[in-house]
Amino acid sequence: MIKTILTDTQIISDLVPQKFGKRGMIWTLMLVAICMIGVYAYYRQIRYGLIVTSMRDYASWGIYISNFVFFVAISLVGSLITAVLRLSGVHWATPLTRISEIIAVSAITFASLIIIVDMGRPERFYFLFMYGRLQSPIIWDVTVISTYFIISILLLYIPLLPDMGILLAQKEKKGLYKLYKFLGSFWKGTHMQIRIGKRAINILCITIIPVAFSIHTVTSWLFATTYRPGWDSTNFGAYFISGAFLVGAGAVSVAMYVFRRYYKLANYITNEHFDKMGKITVMLGMVYLYFNVNEYLTPYFKMKKTETAFLNSLFIGDFAPLFWSAIFGGMIIPMLVLLFRKGRLPVPMFICGIMIVVGAWFKRYLIVTPTLLQPFLPMHNVPASYKHYFPSWEEWAIACGSLAGALLVITIFARIFPIIPIQETIIEHHEKSTL
Amino acid sequence: MDTNSTSRKSFLASIVATGLALAGCGTKKDPFALAAGEHAKPSGEKVKLLSVDGEIIEVDAAFLRPVPDSHAISNKAERLGIPGKKFVMVIDLARCKNLKFCEKACNHAHGMHTDLNWLKVYPMEEAEHTAPYWQPTMCMHCDEPPCVKVCPVDATFKRQDGLVLVDSDRCIGCRFCMAACPYATRVFNWEKPDTITTEQTCQPYSCETSVPQKVGTVGKCDFCPDMARKDELPHCVSACPNGVYFFGDINEDSVTNGAETFRFSDLIKDKAGYRLMDDLGTKPSVYYLPPVARNFPFEKGLENEKT
Numbered sequence: 183m184i185k186t187i188l189t190d191t192q193i194i195s196d197l198v199p200q201k202f203g204k205r206g207m208i209w210t211l212m213l214v215a216i217c218m219i220g221v222y223a224y225y226r227q228i229r230y231g232l233i234v235t236s237m238r239d240y241a242s243w244g245i246y247i248s249n250f251v252f253f254v255a256i257s258l259v260g261s262l263i264t265a266v267l268r269l270s271g272v273h274w275a276t277p278l279t280r281i282s283e284i285i286a287v288s289a290i291t292f293a294s295l296i297i298i299v300d301m302g303r304p305e306r307f308y309f310l311f312m313y314g315r316l317q318s319p320i321i322w323d324v325t326v327i328s329t330y331f332i333i334s335i336l337l338l339y340i341p342l343l344p345d346m347g348i349l350l351a352q353k354e355k356k357g358l359y360k361l362y363k364f365l366g367s368f369w370k371g372t373h374m375q376i377r378i379g380k381r382a383i384n385i386l387c388i389t390i391i392p393v394a395f396s397i398h399t400v401t402s403w404l405f406a407t408t409y410r411p412g413w414d415s416t417n418f419g420a421y422f423i424s425g426a427f428l429v430g431a432g433a434v435s436v437a438m439y440v441f442r443r444y445y446k447l448a449n450y451i452t453n454e455h456f457d458k459m460g461k462i463t464v465m466l467g468m469v470y471l472y473f474n475v476n477e478y479l480t481p482y483f484k485m486k487k488t489e490t491a492f493l494n495s496l497f498i499g500d501f502a503p504l505f506w507s508a509i510f511g512g513m514i515i516p517m518l519v520l521l522f523r524k525g526r527l528p529v530p531m532f533i534c535g536i537m538i539v540v541g542a543w544f545k546r547y548l549i550v551t552p553t554l555l556q557p558f559l560p561m562h563n564v565p566a567s568y569k570h571y572f573p574s575w576e577e578w579a580i581a582c583g584s585l586a587g588a589l590l591v592i593t594i595f596a597r598i599f600p601i602i603p604i605q606e607t608i609i610e611h612h613e614k615s616t617l
Numbered sequence: 618m619d620t621n622s623t624s625r626k627s628f629l630a631s632i633v634a635t636g637l638a639l640a641g642c643g644t645k646k647d648p649f650a651l652a653a654g655e656h657a658k659p660s661g662e663k664v665k666l667l668s669v670d671g672e673i674i675e676v677d678a679a680f681l682r683p684v685p686d687s688h689a690i691s692n693k694a695e696r697l698g699i700p701g702k703k704f705v706m707v708i709d710l711a712r713c714k715n716l717k718f719c720e721k722a723c724n725h726a727h728g729m730h731t732d733l734n735w736l737k738v739y740p741m742e743e744a745e746h747t748a749p750y751w752q753p754t755m756c757m758h759c760d761e762p763p764c765v766k767v768c769p770v771d772a773t774f775k776r777q778d779g780l781v782l783v784d785s786d787r788c789i790g791c792r793f794c795m796a797a798c799p800y801a802t803r804v805f806n807w808e809k810p811d812t813i814t815t816e817q818t819c820q821p822y823s824c825e826t827s828v829p830q831k832v833g834t835v836g837k838c839d840f841c842p843d844m845a846r847k848d849e850l851p852h853c854v855s856a857c858p859n860g861v862y863f864f865g866d867i868n869e870d871s872v873t874n875g876a877e878t879f880r881f882s883d884l885i886k887d888k889a890g891y892r893l894m895d896d897l898g899t900k901p902s903v904y905y906l907p908p909v910a911r912n913f914p915f916e917k918g919l920e921n922e923k924t
Contacts, residue, residue, distance in 0.1 A: 230808065231806075231807060231808045231809070231832045231833055232790070232805070232807050232808075232833065233807040233808035235807075237807075238732075238805075238807065239733070239795065239801075239803075239804050239805055240801070242792045242795045242796065242805060243792060243796060300791070300792075301789050301790050301791055301833075302788070302789070302790015302791075302792070302805065302806075302832075302833030302834055302835075303788065303789050303790040303833045303834060306770075306787075306788075306789045306790075307789065309770045309787065309789050310769055310770060310789070312770075313770040313771050313772075313787065314769060314770065315768065315769060315770065315771050317766060318766070318767050318768055318769040318793070319767060319793075320767070320769035320791060320793060321769050324769075404793070405796075407766075407767065407797070408763065408767075408796050408797045408799075409763065409797075409799045409897055410796065410799075554796065557801040558799050558800070558801065558894065559739060559754065559800060559801050560739060562737060562739050562740070563734055563737045563738070563739075564732065564734075565732050568732070
């Protein structure tokens with residue numbers, strides 16, 4: 183009994199948020215700097231219009247949209263780790279729930295921001311609510327993304343309440359104390375509250391799964407509801423969702439490694455966690471590979487006139503180096519590495535995770551832009567700059583700024599709140615020791 | 618003079634609000650605000666006019682001022698369309714030699730950016746050994762418009778007279794319609810139009826004139842409904858010296874290029890008219906007559922191609 187109490191205090195002191203060290207400060211300042219450059223680039227875009235981008239009439243969507251798709255994709259991990267694993271009674275994933283949920287919240291926030299950045303008239307954003315027409319997939323997207331955002335925030339917040347109680351007991355009464363008090367002082371840990379909390383989490387976990395499927399299916403429909411080669415596919419919803427789960431698993435692997443190293447959490451995020459995440463990643467990779475084969479092989483077999491130029495541009499043309507790098511570097515090679523037990527150790531998992539995430543970012547670009555450069559009628563009577571697309575520095579700065587912003591949100595969250603649920607860890611520890 | 622300065626102020630404000638503040642608008646006088654008689658001297662020449670009360674009055678010619686072409690139609694009426702009409706265009710490919718007068722007239726009338734064209738003449742060749750021909754394209758004003766389906770804010774809409782128009786005061790610039798249109802006919806105002814005249818900049822925006830084009834919004838061929846309201850032909854039709862374009866009303870079953878008028882159904886039947894990419898189910902309002910018995914060899918048009 184005494185031993186467990188000791189372990190409790192040990193757990194708490196291990197998991198309470200810590201101040202930034204030197205590396206933490208440098209990391210945070212670097213992210214802030216990248217964000218500021220992005221903000222400056224957006225100021226230029228507001229001032230001069232979308233002419234500062236390299237998008238033109240044919241490639242009318244560029245890395246803003248592919249970045250949006252990437253953010254929506256990565257946000258699906260919240261539902262995977264929290265909901266799918268929780269509902270299927272998998273307990274080992276508990277330490278990863280908060281990591282995946284904050285990734286989800288910050289990614290979906292920046293997905294919404296980047297879509298406003300892409301608009302020619304951002305000041306008319308509220309028209310979507312004033313004049314919204316239900317038949318447009320964009321309105322479906324706005325609806326499901328805002329729903330997903332709210333459920334994700336709740337799934338982040340409700341499990342945080344017991345931890346806030348612990349933090350309030352820990353902290354001297356200044357600074358963050360006020361924030362904890364504001365957010366969670368009503369939590370007394372009564373049986374009633376615990377029961378309601380559990381029930382709420384269960385309900386949210388069940389609701390978030392169809393909503394998560396909807397956000398990415400609807401995002402894929404932004405493309406699949408058009409006639410264009412490469413987009414006109416019934417496979418698109420499933421293809422997008424499987425890809426989203428893969429990139430989400432990759433992102434969690436990277437975050438696990440970084441938090442474990444930086445906050446010295448090796449007792450909580452163990453090699454076993456990496457091993458199991460690795461296995462999940464392989465499975466998700468196989469599913470995604472399957473949908474990729476579906477997506478490209480059958481049109482390639484037929485080589486319809488409208489598809490030929492598009493497929494050639496991916497397989498052997500301008501986009502081929504990027505395409506094959508994304509397929510092998512972002513999917514096949516990490517999967518092969520993770521098939522081996524040694525490949526599922528923290529360091530190789532971290533590297534594979536980065537490869538998956540980077541590959542996924544470029545894969546989204548390859549889904550959006552090459553199609554637009556293959557219109558049905560030949561490109562004609564336009565300036566030369568209209569016939570190609572390479573993002574301008576403003577576009578890169580804004581895209582990088584949004585990625586840095588998402589990382590900054592995660593970093594600051596981990597500074598303020600425990601990134602591993604304390605209360606749940608304690609409970610599971612007790613359960614383990616009584617066994 | 619007070620009313621003049623306030624109206625000028627609000628006029629300026631509206632221009633700033635739409636992000637199209639071009640120099641020159643502010644100095645233009647509102648012709649309604651200033652009474653003509655204040656500065657003019659009588660010329661002695663009298664003109665007879667009918668007053669609102671139905672009486673005939675005589676006014677000195679010098680007191681008369683030309684009233685600008687005011688666009689009195691409300692946005693709601695513009696969205697409904699012209700009752701009883703169903704506009705249609707027929708393009709005779711046998712007559713086109715890529716002269717591009719149509720393109721120039723259109724661009725001029727709509728104050729387009731130099732990089733953009735609503736109307737494009739494509740050199741087309743169906744297959745390797747088939748004969749090339751010139752194919753003018755514009756907005757097809759589809760009866761099942763894919764662009765209208767995807768628009769989230771009703772900025773592009775289908776009217777009862779068959780036209781698909783864009784309301785640049787509504788457009789949020791998401792460009793979904795551009796991705797949806799299989800005819801690549803929509804253009805985006807990536808920056809302020811550079812060739813626009815001051816007069817065009819200062820005229821109040823209307824979805825029927827599509828002028829002035831607004832930065833950050835989508836534009837496209839509108840079949841010139843402002844001309845139709847005046848019983849005139851679209852700019853491309855009247856600009857073409859070869860009579861390639863026939864514009865008309867499917868309800869009246871007649872189309873005209875200005876010089877010749879045909880019964881629409883006969884023309885389509887006799888010359889085997891067809892529509893572009895009809896297999897997509899978009900049901901375009903633009904019909905093509907195949908390039909048989911051509912007036913010009915294809916090569917003739919190459920002279921006008923920009924390199």
